[in-house]
Amino acid sequence: MAHSVFKYRTGEAYPYCYKYPQVALTADCVVFSYDGKDLLVLLIKRGQEPFKDRWALPGGFVNPDETAEQGARRELLEETGLEASHLEQFKVFSTPDRDPRQRVVTVPFIALVNHKSVAGGDDAAEARWFPVDKVPPLAFDHDQILSEARTALRRSLYFSPVSFTLLPPQFTMPQLQRLYEIILGRKFDRRNFARKMNSLGVLDFQGIESVGNDVVERKDVPSRKPSIFSFNRVKWSRMKDESDTNFEF
Amino acid sequence: MAHSVFKYRTGEAYPYCYKYPQVALTADCVVFSYDGKDLLVLLIKRGQEPFKDRWALPGGFVNPDETAEQGARRELLEETGLEASHLEQFKVFSTPDRDPRQRVVTVPFIALVNHKSVAGGDDAAEARWFPVDKVPPLAFDHDQILSEARTALRRSLYFSPVSFTLLPPQFTMPQLQRLYEIILGRKFDRRNFARKMNSLGVLDFQGIESVGNDVVERKDVPSRKPSIFSFNRVKWSRMKDESDTNFEF
DNA sequence: TTCTAATTGTGTTCTTTTGACCCATTTTTT
DNA sequence: AAAAAATGGGTCAAAAGAACACAATTAGAA
Numbered sequence: 001m002a003h004s005v006f007k008y009r010t011g012e013a014y015p016y017c018y019k020y021p022q023v024a025l026t027a028d029c030v031v032f033s034y035d036g037k038d039l040l041v042l043l044i045k046r047g048q049e050p051f052k053d054r055w056a057l058p059g060g061f062v063n064p065d066e067t068a069e070q071g072a073r074r075e076l077l078e079e080t081g082l083e084a085s086h087l088e089q090f091k092v093f094s095t096p097d098r099d100p101r102q103r104v105v106t107v108p109f110i111a112l113v114n115h116k117s118v119a120g121g122d123d124a125a126e127a128r129w130f131p132v133d134k135v136p137p138l139a140f141d142h143d144q145i146l147s148e149a150r151t152a153l154r155r156s157l158y159f160s161p162v163s164f165t166l167l168p169p170q171f172t173m174p175q176l177q178r179l180y181e182i183i184l185g186r187k188f189d190r191r192n193f194a195r196k197m198n199s200l201g202v203l204d205f206q207g208i209e210s211v212g213n214d215v216v217e218r219k220d221v222p223s224r225k226p227s228i229f230s231f232n233r234v235k236w237s238r239m240k241d242e243s244d245t246n247f248e249f
Numbered sequence: 250m251a252h253s254v255f256k257y258r259t260g261e262a263y264p265y266c267y268k269y270p271q272v273a274l275t276a277d278c279v280v281f282s283y284d285g286k287d288l289l290v291l292l293i294k295r296g297q298e299p300f301k302d303r304w305a306l307p308g309g310f311v312n313p314d315e316t317a318e319q320g321a322r323r324e325l326l327e328e329t330g331l332e333a334s335h336l337e338q339f340k341v342f343s344t345p346d347r348d349p350r351q352r353v354v355t356v357p358f359i360a361l362v363n364h365k366s367v368a369g370g371d372d373a374a375e376a377r378w379f380p381v382d383k384v385p386p387l388a389f390d391h392d393q394i395l396s397e398a399r400t401a402l403r404r405s406l407y408f409s410p411v412s413f414t415l416l417p418p419q420f421t422m423p424q425l426q427r428l429y430e431i432i433l434g435r436k437f438d439r440r441n442f443a444r445k446m447n448s449l450g451v452l453d454f455q456g457i458e459s460v461g462n463d464v465v466e467r468k469d470v471p472s473r474k475p476s477i478f479s480f481n482r483v484k485w486s487r488m489k490d491e492s493d494t495n496f497e498f
Numbered sequence: 499t500t501c502t503a504a505t506t507g508t509g510t511t512c513t514t515t516t517g518a519c520c521c522a523t524t525t526t527t528t
Numbered sequence: 529a530a531a532a533a534a535t536g537g538g539t540c541a542a543a544a545g546a547a548c549a550c551a552a553t554t555a556g557a558a
Contacts (some may be wrong), residue, residue, distance in 0.1 A: 016268070016269060019264075020310060021312075022272060023274045024267070024269060061269060062272075065345055067343045068354075089340055092356050093272070094316045094318075095316055105274055156389065189547075191509085192547085194506095222502085222504055222505080222552060224504085224553035225554070247258055248433075297529085423535075439536095441517065444516095471524090471527055471534080472534030473523065
């Protein structure tokens with residue numbers, strides 16, 4: 001066993017004593033966003049050992065009076081200043097020696113946020129967005145956590161269009177399609193994709209001129225201007241409810 | 250805070266001391282089986298306070314050298330003698346005061362087993378199968394855990410026919426259909442269901458006479474004998490793999 | 499201005515899947 | 529032998545999915 005349990009030790013150094021062996025509980029966030037081109041994940045550079053100077057998922061210890069989700073929200077805010085509009089638990093990582101210092105069980109969350117730049121917060125020296133396919137080797141078992149988060153994100157997208165929480169208020173069909181393709185890892189026919197999305201009834205047509213949209217930016221390419229859409233939250237949440245009651249096989 | 254943290258206490262009574270507050274980690278099992286008629290869940294009667302004599306999910310503390318999954322397997326075996334052929338984590342329950350004694354974070358697993366009768370194990374006074382729709386009020390937050398387990402089971406069934414692990418080696422189409430209907434909470438047309446199941450290509454026709462099947466038993470009703478099927482594990486696992494790579498939207 | 503390349507929007511056709519339903523077959527009871 | 533209960537096989541139309549053709553718009557080059 002790599003982690004340390006100190007028996008019969010007391011005083012200021014080890015003040016929390018229990019009858020049975022315990023574990024430390026952390027909450028990590030796999031924060032995704034989308035800049036209209038790449039699916040991005042937020043990483044922070046560790047300032048301390050172990051894994052000093054390695055990139056890692058933002059997160060930290062859960063306080064005694066917090067649920068894991070509350071801890072995840074708090075840590076995310078402290079370390080990056082971000083508030084997640086969608087937070088979803090997907091699995092627990094409990095391999096005994098995943099942290100070399102002591103036994104740490106972590107509850108990772110998928111957090112979806114609208115894209116904006118972030119500065120490092122109090123705890124972290126540096127925070128940066130990475131395209132999900134260009135992520136450097138991470139600290140601890142965070143590579144595996146990220147990998148499983150992507151699978152879980154896929155499954156979520158199957159049941160409800162969580163994709164919208166990754167998009168700005170206004171977006172184009174090609175952008176929406178690229179997002180689906182990145183998350184699901186496959187290509188769709190342009191026309192069939194648009195037809196299906198429109199038939200879902202959650203898109204509102206907004207015209208063809210973007211109005212203060214961070215993502216929709218005309219590149220200097222000669223091509224037709226795309227239509228701008230927004231999504232209808234009312235119909236969207238109705239869809240989410242139905243996906244929990246009307247199951248196929 | 251309901252749970253107790255004893256500072257600066259030492260000796261035999263509280264020998265596990267840490268620098269930061271910790272939590273106790275348990276693994277619970279939501280064990281499902283199917284008798285050909287009802288979806289069943291395994292419960293044990295608690296022999297100790299709190300919630301003495303109340304029914305609860307089998308489970309217990311995770312040892313320092315175990316992952317949560319290993320702990321779940323061990324506890325299940327100790328308490329009920331069962332070995333799960335399918336074990337799947339779905340969520341963590343970490344509300345600070347969910348256990349009145351101290352902070353306990355639990356990792357519940359969905360366990361699917363072939364149906365057989367169980368006797369109580371070492372720890373538990375009594376173990377019994379309950380139809381999922383006739384479960385009494387449970388100890389702790391186990392009602393909520395069971396409820397979320399059923400939702401997670403639905404979603405699993407969407408991605409791969411986990412249902413087969415609940416069935417005996419040989420089964421009939423009506424039995425399979427009933428199982429789907431119970432898990433998914435909706436009815437299917439008899440003929441359409443059979444057509445789709447056959448088209449999946451994971452069923453092998455075995456004839457119309459059952460051979461040593463616990464589940465297939467002719468009731469005393471006047472009706473045609475149903476066909477017997479088994480499932481093709483090779484094609485089934487291939488399907489599972491595909492469901493992770495070939496996503497729709 | 500005109501032409502070209504890039505990209506988006508709309509429509510068509512064919513195939514597959516789904517949903518709803520009829521009727522024949524088998525088996526036990528009367 | 530007839531009736532009742534449950535299964536099996538099949539049809540038909542509607543919906544959904546896959547593949548593909550072509551017109552429209554825009555920026556830059558000729």
